[in-house]
Amino acid sequence: MMNETASEASLVEMRGIxxxxxGVQASDDINLRLERGEVLALLxxxxxGKSTLMNILCGLYRQDSGDVFVRGIKADIRSPRxxxxxxxxxxxxxxxxxxxxxxxxxxxxxxxxxxxxxxxAAIRQxxxxxxxxxxxxxxxxxxxxxxxxxxxxxxxxxxxxxxxxEILVLDEPTAVLTPQxxxxxxxxxxxxxxxxxxxxxxxxxxxxxxxxxxxxxxLRKGKVVAEKVTADTDPKDLARMMVGRxxxxxxxxxxxxxxxxxxxxxDVCADDERGLPAxxxxxxxxxxxEILGIAGVAGxxxxxxxxxxxxxxxxxxxxxxxxxxxxxxxxPLQIIKSGVSHIPQDRIAVGAVGDMSVANNLAMKDYRSxxxxxxxxxxxxxxxxxxxxxxxxxNITTPSPETRIKFLSGGNIQKTIxxxxxESCGSLLIAxxxxxxxxxxxxxxxxxxxxxxRDTGKGVLLVSEDIDExxxxxxxxxxxxxxxxxxxxxxxxxxxxxIGLLMAGVQPSGKESNS
Amino acid sequence: xxxAFEKRKTVSKTAIVAVPIISFIVSLVLTGILLVAFGxxxxxxxxxxxxxxxxxxxxxTETLVKAIPLMLTGLGVALAFKLKFWNIGAEGQLTLAxxxxxxxxxxWSPWLPEPLLLPTLILVGCAAGALWAGVxxxxxxxxxxxxxxxxxxxxxxxxxxxxxxxxxxWRDPKGFxxxxxxxxxxxxxxxxxxxxxxxxxxxxxxxxxxxWFVLNRTRWxxxxxxIGNSPRAARYQGISxxxxxxxxxxxxxxxxxxxxxxxxxxxxxxxxxxxxxxxxYTAIIVAWMAQLNPIAIPFVAILMGGLLVGGDQVQMVMGLxxxxxxxxQGMMLFPMLAGSLFTEYRIKKITGTQARESARGGA
Ligand SMILES: Nc1ncnc2c1ncn2[C@@H]1O[C@H](COP(=O)(O)OP(=O)(O)O)[C@@H](O)[C@H]1O
Ligand SMILES: [Mg+2]
Numbered sequence: 001m002m003n004e005t006a007s008e009a010s011l012v013e014m015r016g017i018x019x020x021x022x023g024v025q026a027s028d029d030i031n032l033r034l035e036r037g038e039v040l041a042l043l044x045x046x047x048x049g050k051s052t053l054m055n056i057l058c059g060l061y062r063q064d065s066g067d068v069f070v071r072g073i074k075a076d077i078r079s080p081r082x083x084x085x086x087x088x089x090x091x092x093x094x095x096x097x098x099x100x101x102x103x104x105x106x107x108x109x110x111x112x113x114x115x116x117x118x119x120x121a122a123i124r125q126x127x128x129x130x131x132x133x134x135x136x137x138x139x140x141x142x143x144x145x146x147x148x149x150x151x152x153x154x155x156x157x158x159x160x161x162x163x164x165x166e167i168l169v170l171d172e173p174t175a176v177l178t179p180q181x182x183x184x185x186x187x188x189x190x191x192x193x194x195x196x197x198x199x200x201x202x203x204x205x206x207x208x209x210x211x212x213x214x215x216x217x218x219l220r221k222g223k224v225v226a227e228k229v230t231a232d233t234d235p236k237d238l239a240r241m242m243v244g245r246x247x248x249x250x251x252x253x254x255x256x257x258x259x260x261x262x263x264x265x266x267d268v269c270a271d272d273e274r275g276l277p278a279x280x281x282x283x284x285x286x287x288x289x290e291i292l293g294i295a296g297v298a299g300x301x302x303x304x305x306x307x308x309x310x311x312x313x314x315x316x317x318x319x320x321x322x323x324x325x326x327x328x329x330x331x332p333l334q335i336i337k338s339g340v341s342h343i344p345q346d347r348i349a350v351g352a353v354g355d356m357s358v359a360n361n362l363a364m365k366d367y368r369s370x371x372x373x374x375x376x377x378x379x380x381x382x383x384x385x386x387x388x389x390x391x392x393x394x395n396i397t398t399p400s401p402e403t404r405i406k407f408l409s410g411g412n413i414q415k416t417i418x419x420x421x422x423e424s425c426g427s428l429l430i431a432x433x434x435x436x437x438x439x440x441x442x443x444x445x446x447x448x449x450x451x452x453x454r455d456t457g458k459g460v461l462l463v464s465e466d467i468d469e470x471x472x473x474x475x476x477x478x479x480x481x482x483x484x485x486x487x488x489x490x491x492x493x494x495x496x497x498x499i500g501l502l503m504a505g506v507q508p509s510g511k512e513s514n515s
Numbered sequence: 516x517x518x519a520f521e522k523r524k525t526v527s528k529t530a531i532v533a534v535p536i537i538s539f540i541v542s543l544v545l546t547g548i549l550l551v552a553f554g555x556x557x558x559x560x561x562x563x564x565x566x567x568x569x570x571x572x573x574x575x576t577e578t579l580v581k582a583i584p585l586m587l588t589g590l591g592v593a594l595a596f597k598l599k600f601w602n603i604g605a606e607g608q609l610t611l612a613x614x615x616x617x618x619x620x621x622x623w624s625p626w627l628p629e630p631l632l633l634p635t636l637i638l639v640g641c642a643a644g645a646l647w648a649g650v651x652x653x654x655x656x657x658x659x660x661x662x663x664x665x666x667x668x669x670x671x672x673x674x675x676x677x678x679x680x681x682x683x684x685w686r687d688p689k690g691f692x693x694x695x696x697x698x699x700x701x702x703x704x705x706x707x708x709x710x711x712x713x714x715x716x717x718x719x720x721x722x723x724x725x726x727w728f729v730l731n732r733t734r735w736x737x738x739x740x741x742i743g744n745s746p747r748a749a750r751y752q753g754i755s756x757x758x759x760x761x762x763x764x765x766x767x768x769x770x771x772x773x774x775x776x777x778x779x780x781x782x783x784x785x786x787x788x789x790x791x792x793x794x795x796y797t798a799i800i801v802a803w804m805a806q807l808n809p810i811a812i813p814f815v816a817i818l819m820g821g822l823l824v825g826g827d828q829v830q831m832v833m834g835l836x837x838x839x840x841x842x843x844q845g846m847m848l849f850p851m852l853a854g855s856l857f858t859e860y861r862i863k864k865i866t867g868t869q870a871r872e873s874a875r876g877g878a
Contacts, residue, residue: 312751333753342751353744360737364752376733499582501529 009084009196011036012057012088012167017066019052023399026052027063034198039189041213041230041368042202043242046442047409048219050202052276054169057200058090059083081112089165091156093172097144103127109437130161131393134188148299149176158411168192168199174208175437178297179467179500186211204242204439206235218242243441251444253451256475259288261324262428263309268318270308278304280483281318288427291450293474293491295435301483302463303345306432309461310342311335323427336365339426343417343434345463347410351417354406358398359387361405361416365424391442394419395445410440411500418449428431429453432463447473448490467496481505533797535804535815538850545850546843553835560833567828568821574828576710580782583712584609584774584791586719588811589799590726591770593807595648597730597765598743604651605771605772607673608793610642612772613779614677615643617696617786620703620779621685629702636703637776645765645771647673652764656757670795681786695787705781720813722770727809739763771795786833792823803852 008362012034017301019027026049033038042050055061057068059077068075070086077083083090097106104124108114124140131137143495144152153173160168167211168190174182188211190200201212209216218226218241226241263286272278278301286292296302311319311332319328322338330338352361363383366372372382384472387401398408405413414434421429431450435443450473454460464470470477471491478488479502487502501507547557548555568578588605592647595602619627619636627635651665680696687697705713738759742749746756801819805811822843829835 060808310751331753331755332750333755336753344751346747350747351746353741353748356740360740363737364741364748367734372517373734376735378734378737380732 009069010034011038011071013069014053014057015067015069017053017056017068018064019049019056019061020064021052025222027056030066030219030222030224032217032224036198037193037196037231038215039193039199039201039213041209041216042219042221043204043206043209043238044199044205045075045218045242046411047221047439048204048242049222051171051221052222053219054171054202056088058088058169084163084165087164087166088166088169089160089163090169091153091171091173092161093175095149095156097150097152097155099145100143102141102143102357103138103147103155103158104218105106106144107140107162111163126162127158134158134161134191136184146188148297150178150297153177153185163190166197168197169202170199171202172204172437174200174203174205176298178465178503180504181297182208182211204256206238206242209233209238210235220244239440243439251447251451251472253473254455256290258290258475261285261287262322263461264321264324265305265309266319266321267316268308268320269316270304270313271316272304272512278483279308279424282480282483282485283318284478284485284488286428286459286461288457288459289454290476291454291462291474293470293477294463294480295459295470295477295499295503296463296465296480298465300480300503302432302480304483305480306342306345306430306461306463307310309430310340311337325412336424339396340430341365341421341425341426342383343414343421343429345432346418347413348406352405352413355404356414357402358391358396358405358408359383359401362387362390362401362420365420370465390423392415394449411438414438414442414446418446422449425453425458428461430461430463433465434462435466435469443469460494467499470499471496479503516835518740525748531806531808534854535806535811538854541854542843542846545846549842549846550835555833555835557588560829560835563832564822564825564829566825567832568825573710574824576708576712578817578824579712580820580869581711581792581794581823582813582816583715583719583777583781583799584794584799585816585819587715587774587777587807588771588794589801590719590722590809590854591644591648591767591774591815592798593802593805593809593812594726594730594770594800595764595767597807598739598760600652600655600764600767601663602648602651602764602767603663604648604669604795605774605798606791606793607666607670607776608647608768608771609778609791609795610673610677611647612640612644612775613786613790614673614680614774614775615772616640616779617680617699620699621696624703625701632702633705633780636780637773640776641769642712644770644775645768648764648768648771649761652761655812656761676713677786677790678788681788682868685786687785693787696785699780699784701782704784707776707781713777713781715773715781718773718777719816722773723809723813725860727772730809735759742838753856761807771798802821 014030014032017027017030030053044050052061056063057077059079059082068077075084075086098109101109104120104127107127108118108123127140138154138158140150144155147155151174173185177185192199203209213230216228216230216233216238217224218238228280265282265284267281267283268279268512269277269281269491270279282301282305284292294302294305300496304313308315311330311334315328319326321327322340325338327335327338360383363372363386366386367378372379372386384401384441390396391398391401392413396419397412405416408416418434434450438446447469450460456506462474471494474491476488477491477494477499479499481502482505543561549635550557550560567574569575581759588609592602592605616636616639619639623635624632647669650669651662654660654665655662682694685696687695690697705715706715707713738749738754741752741754742756742759749756774794775790779786783790797819801812801815805815826838
């Protein structure tokens with residue numbers, strides 16, 4: 001039926017793609033073209049359908065209707081292997097590496113052409129050569145669990161390059177990277193492009209569209225709302241198209257008037273899961289009416305910091321006091337009762353219980369006291385009333401309070417956790433990556449809520465890897481590197497470049513700050 | 516056109532009721548096919564089974580006799596399963612509680628005031644059951660030892676302890692050498708309601724109601740639900756995971772223990788061979804069929820009791836092996852497990868080019 005020849009056809013063409021999930025049309029009649037040597041940005045809010053569309057291209061999902069053509073030929077992509085045979089490879093939002101295997105093993109894992117007894121020496125050699133060529137070195141013998149997130153991403157990319165992928169799909173690759181690492185990734189993509197390879201770059205950040213892509217396609221609610229040459233557009237324009245309305249880039253906040261000290265850490269040391277030091281003599285101070293922003297690349301002690309404060313992780317030495325009362329190594333319940341709220345890093349597994357209803361998740365802190373309970377008794381009607389109130393107040397979009405929370409979008413799960421933690425907050429709110437993975441609409445409301453808490457005189461500890469977020473929300477910024485606060489500065493007049501360098505472990509004077 | 520499973524957003528209330536019933540019917544059909552293969556007429560066999568289980572006063576009370584321990588062990592097992600603590604040691608907890616109750620009935624009765632005898636016997640029996648469940652619970656919460664294996668192995672230990680006692684030191688000297696203790700004094704007997712059905716029935720029904728209330732209407736029940744779903748989330752909410760698992764499993768063991776108390780004090784009135792007819796294992800089927808719902812457990816237990824009694828009847832009337840009842844129990848579990856899929860999922864019809872399942876892994 002097609003009589004186009006290979007030379008005039010696009011490298012990839014998706015026509016009239018539709019895909020629905022229970023209750024959502026994730027892809028609604030989408031047409032997409034990708035040319036040879038081109039980087040196409042897919043921009044859209046969370047849940048816009050970016051991952052779904054690319055999962056269809058990569059054989060993880062099957063479209064309900066529509067066709068895919070690769071190099072002008074209709075392709076029936078039924079599995080990631082089919083996609084790989086067509087030279088399509090994807091680096092997923094959640095990495096798909098085996099922790100307990102080495103880099104080299106992961107790179108070749110699942111390759112159909114792999115010999116029964118693989119020649120690991122040769123594989124190791126080609127990985128080193130590829131790393132050399134693209135300027136992203138990874139030790140082929142390192143185990144995945146030993147690598148930082150940034151390095152793991154390099155392994156994912158190497159894996160695709162090793163398989164000779166011509167079309168690389170990167171699903172929100174920068175979400176886990178430092179600004180410096182993002183620049184390195186950009187160089188890798190440019191290098192691939194110079195070799196005639198193509199890429200689809202998924203993101204919800206406007207500046208990345210500008211930095212990475214030649215052309216941009218904007219998705220909203222499963223539909224293509226705009227398609228432009230990147231050079232003809234700007235971040236404001238992109239944001240408006242993506243959200244469908246004007247967006248405030250800065251958050252309004254009252255003048256900074258700090259009060260008494262709410263949280264104080266003195267020379268705190270703690271270990272991570274593997275028993276390795278994660279916090280090293282960390283000292284910090286947070287006052288009422290202040291947002292203390294913790295900057296740093298993930299894995300430099302942020303998780304452990306929030307866990308020692310909330311009693312989830314033992315402190316090995318040093319001391320923590322909350323409202324001038326010693327709280328070192330108190331139980332989580334004692335700390336909750338002293339007025340501490342916590343928006344954890346891991347929303348789905350820790351912050352919420354996926355198989356319980358939105359209402360129950362909302363009640364998960366307040367169930368201990370009236371009006372939700374009376375003595376030892378729980379009052380289900382009150383839980384529902386409470387949930388309805390919270391759902392209204394925090395604009396949580398859910399089919400009903402009884403829907404299991406795992407069916408909500410990431411933004412609404414986060415709003416649910418935020419609602420619960422703010423409602424039960426006494427004097428200290430700890431928010432760990434509260435806007436990670438959220439679209440701008442939801443991010444805006446999370447940030448406003450944090451600022452509102454600060455304005456009512458609470459202390460807010462905000463862990464974030466987004467420097468812009470810290471600059472626009474925090475009053476004070478502390479940079480965490482290798483379990484230490486390597487710089488504490490007022491946000492007023494802070495220099496993003498300097499923060500970026502501190503995050504990477506470089507002292508602004510130019511010398512390496514290392515243990 | 517083809518079909519795919521799609522996860523439901525809320526558990527369907529209709530499915531919760533319909534699934535066990537449909538599963539039961541499917542298992543009847545499967546057993547019927549098997550009966551035909553045996554050369555028996557399925558309809559008259561089922562009729563005989565039903566009559567044997569529910570057709571007369573005596574049949575009914577015998578069904579209850581079997582249903583009582585199934586209710587109690589079913590409740591105990593369900594409580595532990597709710598916390599994802601795989602207690603398959605109900606048999607051992609039941610047996611050890613029977614031993615403990617016998618000890619009180621025989622050796623404490625001479626000096627214990629009569630009105631205190633039954634309450635003490637019940638308490639000591641439950642405590643023994645709780646102890647037997649507490650060991651694996653402690654090993655699990657303190658040392659992360661897998662509970663499945665420990666609870667299973669402790670079944671054999673409990674059974675051997677009871678054998679040692681009624682073959683050895685506790686054997687009735689006037690028992691003509693039969694293995695078993697002497698008969699309990701009358702004050703240590705559970706009063707009977709009708710036939711051999713004893714007050715254990717009331718205890719079981721009350722236990723079911725109380726357990727339902729605790730799980731659904733108390734703060735502790737809410738905490739258990741959170742722990743069962745996500746221990747990490749529970750810890751973050753300030754709920755003590757280890758302590759609550761331990762408490763709940765002790766309670767689970769106590770319920771299983773109460774079943775053992777009922778068996779010795781209500782049925783055999785002595786400790787002897789055949790204290791349990793595998794109730795502790797059938798309890799697992801009962802708990803799953805009732806979808807771990809305490810209110811459903813008594814009904815399912817009666818149905819299972821009926822299958823056991825009716826199975827015996829089939830042997831006598833139809834000349835078929837009495838294991839027919841056991842066979843049907845097993846047959847019931849399969850449609851049941853398959854059916855539980857429908858409370859969580861529904862079938863979606865797919866047309867057009869989408870020829871394959873829609874829900875697969877991915878980001
Ligand atoms: N496997 C799935 N099952 C059910 N719904 C899904 C599944 N994958 C995605 N969705 C839904 O499809 C929509 C688009 O999701 P996705 O493609 O992941 O968005 P994006 O990557 O743009 O954030 C969302 O509403 C999401 O909840
Ligand atoms: Mg996505």
